[in-house]
Amino acid sequence: MSIAENILKVKSELPEGVRLVAVSKTKPAGTILEAYKAGQRCFGENRAQEMAAKHPVLPADIEWHFIGHLQSNKVKYIAPFVSLIESVDSRKLLNEIDREAARNHRIIPCLLQFHIAEEETKFGLSVEEAEQLLDSYLVRQERNIRICGVMGMATFTENMEQVRKEFSHLREIFLKLKSRYFENDPAFCEISMGMSDDFQTAIGEGSTMVRIGSRIFGPRNRHD
Numbered sequence: 282m283s284i285a286e287n288i289l290k291v292k293s294e295l296p297e298g299v300r301l302v303a304v305s306k307t308k309p310a311g312t313i314l315e316a317y318k319a320g321q322r323c324f325g326e327n328r329a330q331e332m333a334a335k336h337p338v339l340p341a342d343i344e345w346h347f348i349g350h351l352q353s354n355k356v357k358y359i360a361p362f363v364s365l366i367e368s369v370d371s372r373k374l375l376n377e378i379d380r381e382a383a384r385n386h387r388i389i390p391c392l393l394q395f396h397i398a399e400e401e402t403k404f405g406l407s408v409e410e411a412e413q414l415l416d417s418y419l420v421r422q423e424r425n426i427r428i429c430g431v432m433g434m435a436t437f438t439e440n441m442e443q444v445r446k447e448f449s450h451l452r453e454i455f456l457k458l459k460s461r462y463f464e465n466d467p468a469f470c471e472i473s474m475g476m477s478d479d480f481q482t483a484i485g486e487g488s489t490m491v492r493i494g495s496r497i498f499g500p501r502n503r504h505d
């Protein structure tokens with residue numbers, strides 16, 4: 282099937298209110314343009330310089346989501362244009378995003394990434410770390426970031442019951458933070474979870490945003 286057909290198929294499986302982030306990491310600009318022509322406007326990348334290189338050669342109304350581990354010293358490459366940084370996993374990174382956003386006269390929307398998988402290798406905050414971060418965030422009142430919700434990746438396993446539990450856990454974290462810190466903040470509303478092999482399970486557990494790569498663009502070029 283073509284990229285356009287893949288996008289239509291995935292979209293037909295998403296209920297209203299669930300957004301599709303087409304994960305275009307490692308794919309060339311021409312491939313992204315094919316998806317754009319099929320109506321897709323939101324793309325996810327996991328390397329700052331790769332995203333910064335694609336941005337100027339593709340249509341300006343694309344929404345770029347950063348979905349990978351982001352080093353503080355790379356924020357400057359994406360701060361002028363990024364639509365959502367989905368992978369905030371430290372106070373240090375949040376500070377740097379705030380600074381670079383101010384320098385660009387922008388407010389950058391962010392999600393807090395949580396470690397919900399069994400695997401050691403996946404990045405993300407624990408609930409305790411997030412609460413520490415948010416306690417200081419509310420005191421300091423950074424003006425150039427907006428925290429819009431949470432993101433997480435489930436364990437890479439065929440055991441869908443385990444995957445379901447991990448997504449359910451992320452939703453519980455979202456609800457806890459919502460009631461404790463964001464009760465009166467409608468902007469805190471996103472739960473980004475679900476990839477090519479588990480997005481239906483994620484939707485069943487309350488996902489508002491799925492990040493799908495290989496189901497749209499075919500197998501990955503390299504392992505990342």
Ligand SMILES: *Cc1c(COP(=O)(O)O)cnc(C)c1O
Pocket residue numbers: 304306327348349434476477478492493494495496505
């Ligand atoms: C690569 C990646 C995806 C997409 O994975 P697929 O299995 O190809 O759909 C989603 N989220 C993150 C954080 C990724 O790095």
